[in-house]
Amino acid sequence: MKEKIQKYNLPKNLEVSFDNNVASFEVPVSQIKELVNNLYKNFNLSLKLVTATDEREEDGCFRIWYILGSPKDNIVIIPFIKLKDTIEFPSLSLDIHEIIDYERKIQTFFGLKPIGHHNARSIILHENWPKNLFPLRKDFNWQTKPPIAVNNTYHFQKVKGEGIYEISVGPIHAGIIEPGHFRFSVAGESIMLLEPRLGFTHKGSEKLFEVLPLAEKIHLSEKISGDSSFSHSLAFCQALEQLSDTNVPKRALCLRVIYSELERLANHFGDIGAIMLDTGFNFGGAQGSRLRENIMQINERITGSRFLRGVNIVGGVITDISEQENNILTDDLSNIAEDFSEIVDIVDNNASLLNRLEGTGVITFETAKDCGVIGVAGKAIGISSDARVNYPYAMYNELEFDEIATEKSGDVYARFRVRIKEVRSSIKIIQNALSKLPTGNINTHNSDISFKKNAFAVSVVEGWRGDIVYFVKTDSCGNISRVAPRDASFTNWAVLKDAGYDNVVPDFPLINKSFNLSYSGNDL
Amino acid sequence: MLITILILQIIFVPLISPLAIGFIKKIKAKLQNRRGASIFQPYKDLWKLLHKDEVISSDASWIFKVSPYIIFSITVIVGASIPLFSSVLINFYTTDILVIVYLLSIGTFFLALSGMDTGNSFGGFGSSREMTISAMAEGGLIFSLLTMAIISGTTNLFEISNIGLFAFSKSILSVILAFIAFFIVLLAENGRFPYDNPDTHLELTMIHEAMILEYSGKKLALMEWAGANKFIIFTSLCANIFFPFGIAQSVSLDALSIGIIVLIIKIIIFCLIIGFLESKMSKFRFFRLPDLLIVSFIISIVAIGLINQL
Numbered sequence: 001m002k003e004k005i006q007k008y009n010l011p012k013n014l015e016v017s018f019d020n021n022v023a024s025f026e027v028p029v030s031q032i033k034e035l036v037n038n039l040y041k042n043f044n045l046s047l048k049l050v051t052a053t054d055e056r057e058e059d060g061c062f063r064i065w066y067i068l069g070s071p072k073d074n075i076v077i078i079p080f081i082k083l084k085d086t087i088e089f090p091s092l093s094l095d096i097h098e099i100i101d102y103e104r105k106i107q108t109f110f111g112l113k114p115i116g117h118h119n120a121r122s123i124i125l126h127e128n129w130p131k132n133l134f135p136l137r138k139d140f141n142w143q144t145k146p147p148i149a150v151n152n153t154y155h156f157q158k159v160k161g162e163g164i165y166e167i168s169v170g171p172i173h174a175g176i177i178e179p180g181h182f183r184f185s186v187a188g189e190s191i192m193l194l195e196p197r198l199g200f201t202h203k204g205s206e207k208l209f210e211v212l213p214l215a216e217k218i219h220l221s222e223k224i225s226g227d228s229s230f231s232h233s234l235a236f237c238q239a240l241e242q243l244s245d246t247n248v249p250k251r252a253l254c255l256r257v258i259y260s261e262l263e264r265l266a267n268h269f270g271d272i273g274a275i276m277l278d279t280g281f282n283f284g285g286a287q288g289s290r291l292r293e294n295i296m297q298i299n300e301r302i303t304g305s306r307f308l309r310g311v312n313i314v315g316g317v318i319t320d321i322s323e324q325e326n327n328i329l330t331d332d333l334s335n336i337a338e339d340f341s342e343i344v345d346i347v348d349n350n351a352s353l354l355n356r357l358e359g360t361g362v363i364t365f366e367t368a369k370d371c372g373v374i375g376v377a378g379k380a381i382g383i384s385s386d387a388r389v390n391y392p393y394a395m396y397n398e399l400e401f402d403e404i405a406t407e408k409s410g411d412v413y414a415r416f417r418v419r420i421k422e423v424r425s426s427i428k429i430i431q432n433a434l435s436k437l438p439t440g441n442i443n444t445h446n447s448d449i450s451f452k453k454n455a456f457a458v459s460v461v462e463g464w465r466g467d468i469v470y471f472v473k474t475d476s477c478g479n480i481s482r483v484a485p486r487d488a489s490f491t492n493w494a495v496l497k498d499a500g501y502d503n504v505v506p507d508f509p510l511i512n513k514s515f516n517l518s519y520s521g522n523d524l
Numbered sequence: 525m526l527i528t529i530l531i532l533q534i535i536f537v538p539l540i541s542p543l544a545i546g547f548i549k550k551i552k553a554k555l556q557n558r559r560g561a562s563i564f565q566p567y568k569d570l571w572k573l574l575h576k577d578e579v580i581s582s583d584a585s586w587i588f589k590v591s592p593y594i595i596f597s598i599t600v601i602v603g604a605s606i607p608l609f610s611s612v613l614i615n616f617y618t619t620d621i622l623v624i625v626y627l628l629s630i631g632t633f634f635l636a637l638s639g640m641d642t643g644n645s646f647g648g649f650g651s652s653r654e655m656t657i658s659a660m661a662e663g664g665l666i667f668s669l670l671t672m673a674i675i676s677g678t679t680n681l682f683e684i685s686n687i688g689l690f691a692f693s694k695s696i697l698s699v700i701l702a703f704i705a706f707f708i709v710l711l712a713e714n715g716r717f718p719y720d721n722p723d724t725h726l727e728l729t730m731i732h733e734a735m736i737l738e739y740s741g742k743k744l745a746l747m748e749w750a751g752a753n754k755f756i757i758f759t760s761l762c763a764n765i766f767f768p769f770g771i772a773q774s775v776s777l778d779a780l781s782i783g784i785i786v787l788i789i790k791i792i793i794f795c796l797i798i799g800f801l802e803s804k805m806s807k808f809r810f811f812r813l814p815d816l817l818i819v820s821f822i823i824s825i826v827a828i829g830l831i832n833q834l
Contacts (some may be wrong), residue, residue, distance in 0.1 A: 167645040167728075175725040189810055190650075234635065278729075280721045280807035286556035352718065352805040506810045510728040
């Protein structure tokens, strides 16, 4: 660990502490800007999460954590700052574009002021939330029912000019999808500006993580974004396992790989179908939902839950795959793979479909880098980042893994192709894992889990949208005092407006579908 | 007997139009490996909607309220004025090509107005798209029908359908080209693929559905029904003008039954073609649609040029 850290030329006066694969150190407020900038720009570390904790009761300060990942070494570097007797901290938003929304979130939920931030509008909480009430501060009781604020307004960005027409769409849509508002400024049919306004599914999840009992915390993590239930609970359980030094049996690690990949398969099939459906190619749409349903039924057969809920616990999983089920599943997957190839052949020969997908919703490599785009959308523009390879967890490092599926064009078609490639590699991974399934227990029974005191853990899991990051911190009694989940949607929402720019309005649903971001995972 | 034919002629279109829509949906479902709803579902939907309460925006003017009645009546009038299963009603005043085309345009005009009337942003762009497409489709529509009018020497639709296959066979190339041009317009005017997706839930991609988004209850039923009527009007025109056989030329019961059966078979064939098309292809991007309509216009001009004057 220490050697790995040395190459980053950290200032000598910092006290770096190591824990598992996490290196953390306090940085004086005046130096944070330079240090994070240096790590992010010169050493190409990826920004995983920026969040705050309220430790005024124990330490008399707020802390702000800058969680950076080093993909090559599988280590996480966390510089943090202490805010004593002040609520102001230096904003990095002018240097690091993707930090904008993290800082806005800290401002909205903790009432800490990023000095020098150019977009001070609140995020997620709406204008009817009182301005001086900060829900993630410890002195805010989670059962408080605040009065409805009436005089606040949210200012959308404006485009001025002749013939500019504003279309407001949502938050309620015609299909059964999550709520979100989109404000288009269009000239004729082409989009000049698109501004998504989210927060309609805000449930106070981060606050709930602080008050619920442990078992329910895990259930809550499954509900951060319902379609990634398994990946979210996996990320959360992994963090808890680090904090409690729990060893997970080999068999459980392998099962976790299988379940994660089943979840990825189901969602990729659904998306591949939905992208085709949105172009009006009904045949493809029907096939996509059929394949997704096949996987969901497999999930239900093995675990009793179509969304793989209630499977993860601290120390392993609770449902096993028997010898007989192993064989059935292997066969099922071969059949599905065969079906899928036939569908892909039909797609590849459909000119009208390809015409709709190619060149639609293009994002450039620079934009994607600046916005910190990850997951499927990132891979589609050649950002080769995948937590399964970069931060191997569960049993991924022992399985055969094809290279990370990437494309270059960054359009809807590229995102479509990335999904097709990932489906194929997922099927291989599952079959590989099934053939290597180790024997033994599927969890370490531990009825009385205790966590390290004043510690924290970071866990990264590649959900099907992109990486999911959990930052979990305990207080001086060993209770969990802060859980900050970050779904891949949170970073990727920022790039949607660039993907929409200069496309025609009727293509927007297709572009949106090719990202298929979670509203719930963003709003928390 | 003539009275019976007249009554039959008037009720035929509204009576079978929901069935055609249900039939296309069924074909599409089958092609997607789904079971699909019954082909009689559109009747049930209309029945349900006719018994529902309406919500009318407080910003809506009288245009919004009368449009469904105007649009629905126009489709019934036009439906009664085109050759369906018999060509014996020649003396109708409304059976001229231009009268039919511009009666339908009045319907489109009111549809677009009612889309904008409530001030809903979806209605606004729905209307704007509809007018773009409808203006470009008009050329192909008129000139393809004109080709047939020149071949048969009359602009009366009943006479055109009466002329028989022999006269057509002399200018067969023109007829084929004019048919292709008319078919492209048929797809555009009825909001079928590749112009519009009648089954979509995505507001931003809609054309026809966006304009009627604010309607509910009885008025929505009328709008939906009128859309179905328009589809039958276009397919019957297509069937009887470009494939003029089987139509009853006398008032006998035999001829009439044959006429009705042949027409229904022709409509079924068109439904099959459209259902197949909508399963096989994607919708076009909006800015590619004018290209297709220009093609329709040019083909029909070429068709006129190729008419054999012998």
